[in-house]
Amino acid sequence: MTVEDDVSPVPASSIDHWDHEADVVIVGYGIAGAAAAVESARAGADVLVLERTGSWGGAAAMAGGFIYLGGGTPIQKACGFTDSPSNMAAFLNVAMGPGADETRIADYCDGSLEHFDWLTDCGVPFKPEFWGEPGWEPPGDQGLMFTGGENAYPFNRIAEPAPRGHIPQMTGKVAGEKSGGFMLMKPLVETATALGVRAVYDVRVQTLVVESDGRVAGVVARQYGETVRVRARRGVMLAAGSFAYSESMVKQFAPAIAGRPAASIEQHDGRAIRMAQALGADLAHMDATEVAFLIDPQQTVRGVLVNGLGQRYVPEDMYSGRIGQLTLYRQEDTAYLIIDGDAQEDAMAATSATPFLKRPATWVCDTVAELEAEIGLPVGSLQATIGAYNEAAARGEDPLLHKKPEWIKPVGTPVGAIDLRASCGGFTLGGLMTSLDGAVLHVSGHPIPGLFAAGRCTAGLAAWGYASGVSLGDGSFYGRRAGRSAATA
């Protein structure tokens, strides 16, 4: 163990001077930190944010920017969709499970409309326009999209489908450049700054400072090679992101995504989780991950997706993140998209926010039997699958997996396949256990005095499942709670 690895708490009695002081010290200036900063300052606290990089933003500013909101938001209504907190919870309870925390989901859904208002009051812009095509994001500045498979089987039989992916409006959006997440972070940070929130950049928090009675009193950090001691008069709030980039933690807890972090940033090294664990903080759902499936959904939906046994396993119009989870965890990270020439041509021409994910066919053959042999699938397996698919598709049906009729079309010739082995990547969803008020919980069940957390260093809404927008959703929602709790601690 090097000194840098040591996350053991430092006794407050050993510190003879503080380099900075504030009522509330927030570790990380991503979505959870920004939401906490605003609410903490509004509750009257003097707030200091410590950010490891040279600027605010975190993973949020690099993200597409989906925030999972519902229950009948003005954007949902303007786009003609009906929703309610209970309908939203019915979906999340199934889609985020098994192991989903139904109490937290109910809390989140009940507060969703108020949270939408809070975001718009802070200046986050949403354009009331719906994007209904398959895809990771809208191609333009549309503000609403299905982002969790709400309108796909089996979820469309469990709750009334309503799109809940709200994306801040980025006028003149250019693929690969600043996106919706930037337009979420910018207004929140501006709001925080106007409220007097201070920020220190390029400072890396190393460990927590603890009073003899166990209360968290501050942090010790490193900046430009020097040790920096920061006192928190009321509370420390951890908002430092996931452990997707900690090789050792991923191996211990989420080995299925070892070597494949995605949609995350290198700063997500899990250290905030470690620092809290050293105080006896509890964890949950450490194996849970978001999984991106690296192909344009405009292709997936027009093909037939099979596993290494040539079997279908998910309706191809399902949310791509769920296809990713089912592929990585349940199909040995092995999938092939069977797609005929016409369908591939249509997919290549279809509008998409991710044209760089449109993938050429790996193999193209005259017959399914030839394709099966080319891929190396068990003899007869793909022929049986495509035969059964085509037979039902001729009637406009998909009795096996209930793909929506609009996407059902028999597979013709020439027939190709896209090799989708090792095409999954993702970030971790597990982390610290917190109360609904954002207090970090000890393994004994009580809050650790003076310690708060939100965002991806905590176990939030998702247990096994996921929907795009859940991370910025629970990060901002419970970031606010944690900030308020810290301010009034």
Add this chain to the structure above:
Amino acid sequence: MTVEDDVSPVPASSIDHWDHEADVVIVGYGIAGAAAAVESARAGADVLVLERTGSWGGAAAMAGGFIYLGGGTPIQKACGFTDSPSNMAAFLNVAMGPGADETRIADYCDGSLEHFDWLTDCGVPFKPEFWGEPGWEPPGDQGLMFTGGENAYPFNRIAEPAPRGHIPQMTGKVAGEKSGGFMLMKPLVETATALGVRAVYDVRVQTLVVESDGRVAGVVARQYGETVRVRARRGVMLAAGSFAYSESMVKQFAPAIAGRPAASIEQHDGRAIRMAQALGADLAHMDATEVAFLIDPQQTVRGVLVNGLGQRYVPEDMYSGRIGQLTLYRQEDTAYLIIDGDAQEDAMAATSATPFLKRPATWVCDTVAELEAEIGLPVGSLQATIGAYNEAAARGEDPLLHKKPEWIKPVGTPVGAIDLRASCGGFTLGGLMTSLDGAVLHVSGHPIPGLFAAGRCTAGLAAWGYASGVSLGDGSFYGRRAGRSAATA
């Protein structure tokens, strides 16, 4: 939080008298505790075991008694099997993964022959007779069996198949009564007792006692309504089992097995893990579980196993614990065994250690089409699966899943199905991180002074996969290490 939930450490300075003292205090008298007691005493320590129930034994004494040993043991050799530590490791590295700790596996395999000798020196009897039929255990006192699918696809292509499930001989064994696990525990406890190891029963350890410098100095327990303080001059060794019976921990970490603990005992409440977490101990593989599949393997092997889409997913001659894992985690806990009248009759007549798990057909029909409709499988799905299976079976082949030729037979009529939904149960495999010497590791990476652990309260050999005998194997192997380390701390 009630006082009983509090696992926060007690300062040694607050304790004014000790009710018991020893060099090494072992929490739990199951397999890990017994192995630790023997080695600790042999290393010269005065040893005290604190056991929660009224007697020694733990889950081990109730178990079938498999110990996973190999590398060329005298029993393997006597039964005509060749094995080596590297061949054993090649199997375990794949079968225990993803996320298997290859360093620990190599260590375990390299020490396996010596461990076999140690067990026999302690008086554990093994009969050099191999049982080659499908089943959970041998029906009699045979001492060797395949217990991890070593001889099934794909494992039989990865390493030379060798049986490694060594089972202590129970003469006059009666199904449901004392089994091999009892004959493992009895000699070990007798050995420990002869070495002067003391035991106190009906005492429930509540929390750890810690010196001001962080060293673990003892435990606080409850016995007959009174508080009992126990001093450990050299070390405390935790050997208190899994968290399979902690509803809250299972929900947090392993929700797939919520409500279905099996092959475990109610004392496995995870408290030892909690007590160590309160000191900053690290965890690993908390979602991993053993999964029992509750049907006699003599039936499974003679049928065709399909999921809720009517698809096959595992060769039916695979180790039943792996079928359980694949069914619970990857097939939504949904399986049906398709079996014709003749095969069912053969299975019912076949010798088995678990006749109580022979299950009648839930549905019986004249045709597969009727059966498909009765079960409620998607139209055409089961017909396609059985059609393809029978077509290849007529040639003695299984191109899809490579079931061994001896078990391949076309499915005839009348054809039945056994409903195997919700037929999985199991115990947790995750727990405390330890060094190869049995020291409990802090999240910073260093050993927690004075604290040792082994058995199912630790993360052992298994990450995602499992083989029967791995728990008694790593519990006894690393129990010895931990006992020796504690004695010399």
